[in-house]
Amino acid sequence: MSLVAFGPFANPWMLVWASAAVIPILIHVLSRRRYDVVPWAAMDFLLAALRKHARRWRLEQWLLLAVRVAILVLLAVALANPILARRGLLSRAADAVGDTHWVLVLDASYSMDYRPAAVPRFELAKQLAGELVRAAPQGDGFSLLLMAGTARPIVEDPVFAREELLAELAALPRTDGGADLRLALAESQRIIERAAREMPRLRRHRVCFLTDLGRTTWDVVAEPDVRAAIARLGEQADLRLCDVGQEATPNLAVTELSMADGVVTVGQPTRLLVDLENFGREAVTALGVETLVDGQRIDRQQLDVSAAGRSTLAITHVFPIPGPHIVEVRTAGDRLPVDDQRWLSVTVQPAVEVLCVEGKPGAARHVLLALSPGSVRPARVRPAVQSDVVLLEEDLTRYDCIVLCNVGRLGADEIAVLRQFLAQGGGVIVWLGDQLPVPDEAARGDGEASAVSLLPVQVAGPVPLGDYGFDPLDYRHPIAAPFRGHERAGLLTTPIWRYVKIVSLDARTVRTALGFTTGDPAVLEAAVGRGKVILVATDTSSVDRGTTPATPWSALATWPSFPPLVQQMLDSVLRGRSALHNTLVGQALRGSVPPDRADATVTMTDPVGRTRRLAADPAGQDGGWTFTDTLRSGVYAVVPSGAPGEVQRYAVNVDTRESRLERVDATMLPNQLRAGDMEAAEPLAVIPAARTTHVFRYLLVAALLLVLCESFLAWFLGRTAADGPLVR
Numbered sequence: 082m083s084l085v086a087f088g089p090f091a092n093p094w095m096l097v098w099a100s101a102a103v104i105p106i107l108i109h110v111l112s113r114r115r116y117d118v119v120p121w122a123a124m125d126f127l128l129a130a131l132r133k134h135a136r137r138w139r140l141e142q143w144l145l146l147a148v149r150v151a152i153l154v155l156l157a158v159a160l161a162n163p164i165l166a167r168r169g170l171l172s173r174a175a176d177a178v179g180d181t182h183w184v185l186v187l188d189a190s191y192s193m194d195y196r197p198a199a200v201p202r203f204e205l206a207k208q209l210a211g212e213l214v215r216a217a218p219q220g221d222g223f224s225l226l227l228m229a230g231t232a233r234p235i236v237e238d239p240v241f242a243r244e245e246l247l248a249e250l251a252a253l254p255r256t257d258g259g260a261d262l263r264l265a266l267a268e269s270q271r272i273i274e275r276a277a278r279e280m281p282r283l284r285r286h287r288v289c290f291l292t293d294l295g296r297t298t299w300d301v302v303a304e305p306d307v308r309a310a311i312a313r314l315g316e317q318a319d320l321r322l323c324d325v326g327q328e329a330t331p332n333l334a335v336t337e338l339s340m341a342d343g344v345v346t347v348g349q350p351t352r353l354l355v356d357l358e359n360f361g362r363e364a365v366t367a368l369g370v371e372t373l374v375d376g377q378r379i380d381r382q383q384l385d386v387s388a389a390g391r392s393t394l395a396i397t398h399v400f401p402i403p404g405p406h407i408v409e410v411r412t413a414g415d416r417l418p419v420d421d422q423r424w425l426s427v428t429v430q431p432a433v434e435v436l437c438v439e440g441k442p443g444a445a446r447h448v449l450l451a452l453s454p455g456s457v458r459p460a461r462v463r464p465a466v467q468s469d470v471v472l473l474e475e476d477l478t479r480y481d482c483i484v485l486c487n488v489g490r491l492g493a494d495e496i497a498v499l500r501q502f503l504a505q506g507g508g509v510i511v512w513l514g515d516q517l518p519v520p521d522e523a524a525r526g527d528g529e530a531s532a533v534s535l536l537p538v539q540v541a542g543p544v545p546l547g548d549y550g551f552d553p554l555d556y557r558h559p560i561a562a563p564f565r566g567h568e569r570a571g572l573l574t575t576p577i578w579r580y581v582k583i584v585s586l587d588a589r590t591v592r593t594a595l596g597f598t599t600g601d602p603a604v605l606e607a608a609v610g611r612g613k614v615i616l617v618a619t620d621t622s623s624v625d626r627g628t629t630p631a632t633p634w635s636a637l638a639t640w641p642s643f644p645p646l647v648q649q650m651l652d653s654v655l656r657g658r659s660a661l662h663n664t665l666v667g668q669a670l671r672g673s674v675p676p677d678r679a680d681a682t683v684t685m686t687d688p689v690g691r692t693r694r695l696a697a698d699p700a701g702q703d704g705g706w707t708f709t710d711t712l713r714s715g716v717y718a719v720v721p722s723g724a725p726g727e728v729q730r731y732a733v734n735v736d737t738r739e740s741r742l743e744r745v746d747a748t749m750l751p752n753q754l755r756a757g758d759m760e761a762a763e764p765l766a767v768i769p770a771a772r773t774t775h776v777f778r779y780l781l782v783a784a785l786l787l788v789l790c791e792s793f794l795a796w797f798l799g800r801t802a803a804d805g806p807l808v809r
Contacts (some may be wrong), residue, residue: 095803101157105149106460129167141798148791150786159780181238182283182319184269185210187253188292189229190260191666192739194295195330195417202325203255206291209323211247213289219749222283223274225249228292229712230258230667232268239276239283256712257419257735258666259296265308266292268802273317290754293419296743299750306749315753322754326744331361333386334420334740338410343396343652343659344481345429346461347403353425355394355410355565359386360741361743373409377491379492400429405662405730420740424716424732426662433655436480438471440488440516447621448486448512451647462651469495482654487514487620489555499704501611504659504674508654511533513581514620514634533583534608535614536591536661541582546625547630549577549596558594560604560615560649564642571642577635580619594653601771606653611671613657615650666714670731673705682722689735690717 146628187210193203199206202779216224222239223246226232235253240246273286292298301307304674315319329540337356345351348443353372360367363384372380386392398407406429410423435452437445445466467475469488472495477483483502491499499509511532517540518531533540551572556565564572582601585591594615595604621638623633637643664670673685685708694705711717717731 084163086460089380101153105146124323126184145791145794145798146593148787148794152787152791156782157783159778159784160467169525178222180283181217181221181285181287182224182280183213183217183221184226184272184286184288185250186215186269186288186290186292188227188260188266188295188298189227189254189256189289190298190739190744191255191257191293191419191735192295192297193325194419195327195332195742197327197330197416199253202293205623206323208252208326210289211250211290214246214250215244220808221708222276222280225253225277226268226272227253227256228260228262228265228290228298229256230261232261232264234268234272237272239280249669253523256714257664257714258712259736259739260295261646262298263307263310264303264313267309269316269410270310270317273314288319289313289321289323289361291323291325294324294341294744294747295326295739296741296745297739299745300749302745311751311753315751317691319670320753322747324501324643324747324752328744329362330742331359331363332417332420332740332742333357333359333361333365333412333415334417334737335410335741336391336420337739338408338423338425338734340425340427340659343423343654343656344402344433344461345427346432346433347400347418347429347431349402349428350397352410353396353398354422355396356391357384357386357412358391358737358740359388362388364388364390368446369413370394371411374398374400375406376409393787400427402701403431405428405728407730408609409730417740417742420713420735420737422608423734424714426716426730426732428659428662429573429777430481433482434462434480435462435482435484435651436471436475436477437466437484437487438469438488439465439466439486440469440514441622444512444514444516444620444622445484445486448484448647451638451644452484453653454644478505479778481508481658482510482651483757484512486509486512486647487516487623488532489516490518491530493497493530493534496532496534498609499532499535503535504610506611506658508613508615508651508657509609510615510650510654511535512617512620514623515625516623517543517581533616535609536605537585537587538591538605538614538616539584539586540687541584543579544582544601546628548576549580551575551577551603552596552598552600554593554596558592558606560594560606560646563645563649571598571640575637575640575642576692577619577624577633577637578632579623580632583616583618587766605649608657611657611661616746619651663734664711665736666711666732666733667736668711670708670717670733672719672729684720684722686718686720688713688717728734732745 183408187203187206189203193206194201196202212617215225220241222241223236223243225233225236225237225246226234233248236246271289273288276283276286302311334357335355336358337354339354341352341354353455355370355372357368357370360557361392364406368386370382370384379398380395382419384392384394398408406427408425408427409422410425414421437446437449437452448468449464453460453462459736469485469491472491477498483499503509509532513533517533520774531540553561553564553572556562564570577597580597580601580603585602585605591605591607593602593604594606595602597603597618601618603618605618607614607616620636621636621643623634625634659669670685681697683695683697683706685695687693687710691707693710695708697706708717711733714733714735714794718727719731721727
């Protein structure tokens with residue numbers, strides 16, 4: 082035997098709408114026929130007939146009124162969503178209704194894709210969460226939170242329809258990024274506090290973390306602020322931990338895919354560098370590594386990777402045609418397939434277009450020769466030389482790099498044009514010289530400035546004549562790195578007699594590539610917008626005319642280290658444009674649209690084939706677009722509207738810190754987190770749970786049937802009253 086009992090409503094405030102049932106009654110009362118009694122002998126026969134049928138008409142009107150009231154009451158009760166439970170006859174109805182709010186927090190980092198068997202950890206966590214939902218008492222509410230790079234509430238307010246929650250759980254995707262425990266704790270606390278305010282019936286709260294306890298996610302648990310957040314959450318909720326990870330899990334990953342050169346041109350050999358790292362305790366032998374360009378295999382090798390070791394593979398390829406290309410490297414799959422491949426977006430150009438701007442005649446002649454030696458065919462770099470007025474007259478979008486050679490003052494419009502060029506990914510190299518205004522002139526505030534204002538630096542003016550030289554700063558920067566081990570190349574012996582003293586105002590954004598022996602910076606580099614600026618504190622054409630004979634600032638242009646130094650600066654400044662199309666999971670993709678199409682849209686296709694339309698932001702610095710939903714690794718294709726042939730390809734790769742499948746020690750977790758116990762501590766969970774019944778759906782169906790019934794009754798009773806005889 083069983084008993085059907087209605088417990089508390091899921092949305093009790095909706096019962097307020099039941100008061101609308103008074104409206105038909107008020108209408109009935111207010112619309113009663115009012116009349117004055119006038120004696121008339123001829124009406125006596127009519128009144129006798131009316132009295133004969135009055136009782137039947139009154140019953141019909143009351144029946145119609147009852148149907149209308151029932152419609153409104155059923156709608157209000159359906160919106161309140163009553164909880165229906167079936168229990169044994171001897172059990173109390175109150176025991177059959179749960180009062181717990183469950184917050185299920187699923188770790189969605191890509192280490193959860195590890196497959197110790199046929200089922201990945203993430204799917205195992207979803208199965209366990211589903212079992213918990215099915216076994217919980219009827220009346221418990223559930224929230225669902227995805228712990229990824231950002232805490233994403235999938236189901237925020239507690240829900241009671243378990244089938245719908247299980248459907249959301251089954252469709253929940255894993256991400257290819259990491260997970261942020263801090264954000265997950267803060268979001269869990271917010272969800273619990275909101276539920277406590279809006280649903281006081283749920284007196285208890287439980288937060289269940291389903292995770293593999295990966296070190297990259299849980300290592301922060303040792304920090305005081307995280308422990309304090311766990312303690313605050315533990316005061317409001319019972320915290321549980323379900324560990325789906327395994328100890329001593331080996332893994333091998335492709336950790337890096339890059340180009341040795343910053344610029345790729347047609348017909349020139351390009352070196353591709355591949356790094357593979359073994360995170361396991363056993364060596365991997367005869368590992369197959371494939372390299373593909375635009376889906377076509379160009380190389381296949383086998384190599385050995387020692388235990389806890391790293392191997393580097395160098396591949397040379399010649400791109401025969403210009404345009405965007407995708408390089409892909411993949412290895413034989415292991416138990417964590419997401420990091421077994423990597424992509425690189427490469428834009429191949431016919432040649433690198435460089436605009437050299439002279440501050441005075443002949444200022445760029447040495448730089449021009451270093452950029453394009455006449456013996457190199459086909460020309461990798463095509464430089465052009467113009468005077469400083471060209472910045473406002475020339476279409477700078479045709480160039481990849483602008484080199485300012487001893488350019489003095491620049492107007493505000495010219496500075497704005499250079500910043501626009503940098504915002505679109507261009508590169509700027511600035512050679513300072515004797516045309517640079519002294520600090521007093523530069524600070525006049527007359528609307529003029531110098532190229533130095535592109536960087537957060539301050540100019541102290543030229544130093545006195547002396548004997549100076551370059552300091553490679555341990556060859557840490559990519560510009561100086563090729564000179565390591567080649568001390569006779571001339572970099573360290575370059576004579577320098579004068580330079581501009583520069584003071585960096587932001588050491589976090591401005592890097593020093595080369596220094597002077599005095600400790601002052603010689604070559605500075607910084608990212609500006611989407612491009613990059615390199616500032617050189619000396620010049621190849623300036624002379625000090627205060628001496629007899631005039632003294633040149635340096636002999637750099639005549640030294641053998643000058644051409645490779647200029648080429649390294651060009652490669653370094655153009656790597657910023659390449660980096661725009663290569664990023665990591667979770668980082669935003671950005672692109673620009675031509676100024677004449679500022680209102681254009683672009684179509685984005687992600688690695689799983691989903692297509693979205695993005696609009697350019699006309700209020701942005703360059704009228705570009707931004708896409709932030711990069712949760713999956715792979716190739717993202719962008720096509721501007723009206724230009725199907727202009728395809729831009731972006732490579733989004735995993736951050737391989739997550740590939741090191743190390744785990745935190747569960748015994749070091751705070752006491753509030755109890756691992757391995759997903760059952761309720763009270764006897765309430767022992768009561769067999771009833772199957773969820775969507776009562777509100779049946780109530781809505783009944784209300785719809787009553788609406789149809791009301792229409793039929795109103796028609797039928799009105800017809801009967803009109804056709805019936807008054808007197809028989």
